[in-house]
Amino acid sequence: MESDGATGSINNGDAEVERVPMESFKQRKRDTIDRFARPGAIVLLLVWGTVLLLRSILALRGNSSGDDNVPVYHLPNSSHTDEGCLKVSFANVRNSTFQPVVKSLQWISTPDSAYHDKGLFVTIADDTYVVRSVFDEDFSKVLLNASTFQYGDVKYNVDSLVASPDLSKLLIRTNTISNWRHSSFGTYFVYEHESSSFHLIGDNLAIAEWSPNSIDISYVQDNDIYIYSTKHSKTTNRITFDGSELIFNGKPDWVYEEEVLEGDKALWWSPKGEYLVYYRIDETDVGEFSIPYYVQEQDDIYSKIRKIKYPKSGTPNPIVELWVYDLANDYAYSADIQGGREEPAFPLLLTEVAWVGNSKLIAKTTDRSSDILSVFLVDAEKQVSKLVRENSSDGGWWEISHDILHIPKNETNGRRYDGYLDVMPVDGFNHLVYFAPVESSVPIQLTHGKWEVVNGPAAFDYQSNIVYFIATRESSTERHLYSVNLDTPKELKAITNTQDNAVYDVSFSAGSRFALLSYKGPDIPYQKIIDFQSYKHDKKIKGNVIGETLYYLEKNDALAARLSLYDIPPKTFQTLNLGKDENGYDIVANSFEILPNGFDPSLKDYYPVFFYAYGGPNSQQVLQSFSVGFNEVVASQLDAIVVVVDGRGTGFKGKEFRSLVRDNLGDYEARDQIAAAALYGSKSYVDSNKISLFGWSYGGYLTLKTLEKDAGQHFKFGLSVAPVTDWRFYDSVYTERYMHTPQENGHGYNQSAVRNVTAIAEATRFLLMHGTGDDNVHFQNSLKFLDLLDLAGVENYDVHVFPDSDHSIRYHNANIIVYDKLLTWTKLAFTSSFINN
Structure with missing residues (x-):
């Protein structure tokens, strides 16, 4: 080659x-x-x-080595299950895909309703307000045939209306401006049906209320009370003259609106309209809290400051007096609610007022820490007051309630005296009691047992002496409707079918013959109208076992059709044994869990767990009602197990279970969440390094307190929204009911505050969010907490602040953002995607 x-x-x-x-x-x-x-x-x-x-x-699908299944968690398909069903997402939650239609009836009370109940109610059809009868289909009375009206040169929208008792006139509110949680201001008109004319009462009114005489209207303007006469078409009486920024007449201040009356009015007409009783609230000595607002106007370069008289724990409360106005004599006087006793060092709380006769009323007061309940009978005609009973809380507290229902005298029906129904603890559980005559100090007990009556009596049938009420007799997570007769105490009848797990709500017509029964879950909600005096009975039992169903107001068939397209993660109600207490007894808590789509218990160390908690005293989250919301989004989108636990301190399981937290908030509640986390962390299919806790308000506080007590052992992540961090910063009426004052219980306040931030830092990471305009849980709470984190050099957290948002965090699209952030942040936690500082 x-x-x-x-x-x-x-x-x-x-x-x-x-x-x-x-x-x-x-x-x-x-x-x-x-x-x-x-x-x-x-x-x-x-x-x-x-x-x-x-x-x-x-790594994505899980690897098998011999007999050991070692999966690696990954995010699921966000829109469809493996079988092709649609999944729950924020998009369909926010567009009300899973929202049941819930209708309400504005029942009408006329002078003869108690004994001649036609089941009258107001409804809206084609922008026309009409009075109809559930009993007489031919009855119809048009109140107003438009949702707008013209007055002078101005066109107004009808925001709300209330018919006079005789149905001849309407009280209309328009130009409504929201104030605090329950209150608003507006322009009020009277519409005369006969003359088809509108009459202006006034602008910027806080409230306006019909008198039972269908002639007079009481209203509050600039914190003073006036009487408007429809007979004369003008304001005829001015009852108070000292209303100001510090003196509230007939209207609650911030703390009484939020924590005591839970509404916007503090005045009540007597049954015949002869007297008007009202609160006079003096805030002079109450501390002032300033809230800056930054984004109210686009061109503002300085913040706007709103000042609130807000009594914090241990600081002066407002001074409240009870006044009675006599219309015939145009005279008002201050009722004695001290019982002749020396006025206490701190003002009393005036918690409930109710007329129990044409000229007599019951007034309930407690000391500021709700240890002692005092009940007064006030005689408006004789202008005298009498202390009729005084009860100790016996180691618990007196929860503020509004349960009194007047039972009028009727000798024909066997009622010799005016009396009233109330709810009192009996052997540690809240039960119905009957006081007759009204000055009685010892009641007739109507119900008993280891279960509780919820929200007082629902209604009273004036002809049959039957009392209707909602109770937890079957389970503390259920609500059924029952009845008991005044003549046969403790002999109860179930009105709803107790064979099925259910939650019911009910509203009654004026004479309690008819009712709107609302089934709220756990299946698809429905509503029906029932006649309790019908001789006919339902052929097919659905809901009620007593009374005839006249018709369904809402079946939610459209919701049922929509749900058939989705694979809703199943919710299972259960009880959890969280171990032994200090006395060796089992701690048994109500709970529910939501398992993700396609849940596979054979997977090892796979599923993250997302705990949601509120946990406040006497509260409840574990209730067998229908809902598809944020928790289902988490389960569907993150392939996570969602768990809710009502630990010790929560309600409807008796005094012993709830009162354990007295003077020591945050301790037992946190222990029970940790015990539940330990229980779930031990399950073979749970990844114990991916357990989180989310809460808002008290739940935000409980989240931080649990992270503090747990110190990273079980809860690796926390999401806290609008939390209390130190109970000295929260309002006196709520806090002192459970903690007494800081002066009396300094150690308890120190222990309950969130302070050990180095223990919280042992968690992998946590998120804090708050609105700067929060009038309820002040942003101060989060700022003080952030300062502690800075001082301790803690950095494993994220913060999102919402400018000018209040406690609900809704201002300027904030509610969308807050939940998006919660989901996105949790996604990062469960996929180990955080870059820690």
Whole structure:
């Protein structure tokens, strides 16, 4: 073989070997290496790439090694299940895909309603307000045939209306401006049906209320009370003259609106409209809290400041007096609610007022820490007051309630005296009691047992002496309707079908013959109208086992059709044994869990757990009602198990269970959440390093307190929204009911505050969010907490602040953002995607 040119050649046999220069040899060597190395490198890369790909696939789907299943958590498909069903998402929660239609009836009370109940109610059809009867289909009375009206040169929208008792006139509110949670201001008109005319009462009125006489209207303007006469079409009386920024007449201040009356009015007409009783609230000594607002106007360069008289724990409360106005004599006087006793060092709380006769009323007061309940009978005609009973809370507290229902005298029906129904603790559980006559100090007990009556008596049938009420007799997570007769106490009848787990609500017509029964879950809600005096009975039992169903107001068939397209993560109600208490007794708490779509219990160390908690005293989250919301979004979108636990301190399980937290908020509640987390963390299918806790308001406080007590052992992540962080910062009426004052219980306040931030730092990471315009739980709470984090050098957290949002966090699209943030942040936590500082 010959070599061509400078390369030479190699011959076999006896041929002479030609010498090759060194440079030429090196080049030939490189050529040879390149010829073989390039394909080898490509093969090597292909093999290594295949290994990496296989490892990635196994990491996503889970790898099996022998008998051990070692899955790796990953986010599921966000829109469909493996079977092709639609999943719950924020989009369909926010567009009300899963929202049941819930209708309400504005029942009408006329002078003869108690004994001639036609089931009258107001309804709206084609922008026309009409009075109809559930009993007489032919009855119809048009109140107003438009949702707008013209007065002078101005067109007004009807925001709300209330018919006079005789149905001849309407009280209309328009130009409504929201104030605090329950209160608003507006322009009020009277509409005369007969003359089809409108009459202006006034602008910027806080409230306006019909008198039972259908002539007079009481209203509050600039914190003073006036009487408007429809007979004369003008204001005829001014009852008070001292209304100001510090003196509230007939209208609650901030703390009485939020914590005591839970509404916007503090005045009540007597049954015949002869007297008007009202609160006079003096805030002079109450501390002032300033809230800056930053984004109210686009061009503002200075913040706007709103000042609130807000009594914080241990500081002066407003002074409240009870006044009675006599219309006939145009005279008002201050009723004695001290019982002749020396006025206490701190003002009393005036918690409930109710007329129990044409000229008599019951007034309930407590000391500021709700230890002692005092009940007064006030005689407006004689202008005298009498302390009729006084009860100790016996280690618990007196929860503020509005349960009194007047039972009028009627000798024909066996009622010799005016009396009233109330709810009182009996052997540690809240039950119905009957006081007759009204000055009685010892009641007749109507119900008993280890269950509780909820929200007092629902209604009273004036002809049959039957009392209707909602109770937890079947389960503390259920609500059924029952009845008991005044003549046969403790003999109860179930009105709803107690064979099925259910939550019911009810509203009654004026004479309690008819009712709107609302089934609220756990299945799809429905509403029906029932006649309790019908001789007919339902052929098919659905809801009620007593009374005839006249018709369904709402079946929610459209919701049922929509739900058939979705795979809603199942919710299971249960009780959890959280271990033993200090006395060796089992701690049994109500709970529910929501399992993600396609839940597979055979997976090992796979599922994250998302706890949601509120946990405040006497509260309840575990209720068997229908809902599809944020918790279902978390389960569907994050493939997480959602758990809600009502630990000790929560309501409807008796005094012993709830009063344990007295003077020591945050301790037992946190222990029970930790015990539940330990229980779930021990389950084979749970990844114990991905357990989180989310809460808002008291739940936000409980989240931080639990992270503090747990110190990263079980809860690795926390999401706290609008939390209290120190109970000295919260309002006196709520806090002192459970904690007494800081002066009396300094140690308890120190223990209950969120202070050990280095323990919280043991968690992997936590999130804090708050609105700067929160008038309820002041932003001060989060700022003080952030300062503690700074001082301790803690940095494993994230913060989102919502400018000018109040406690509900809704201002300027904030409610969308807050929930998006909660979901996104949790997603990062569960996928280990945080870059920790």
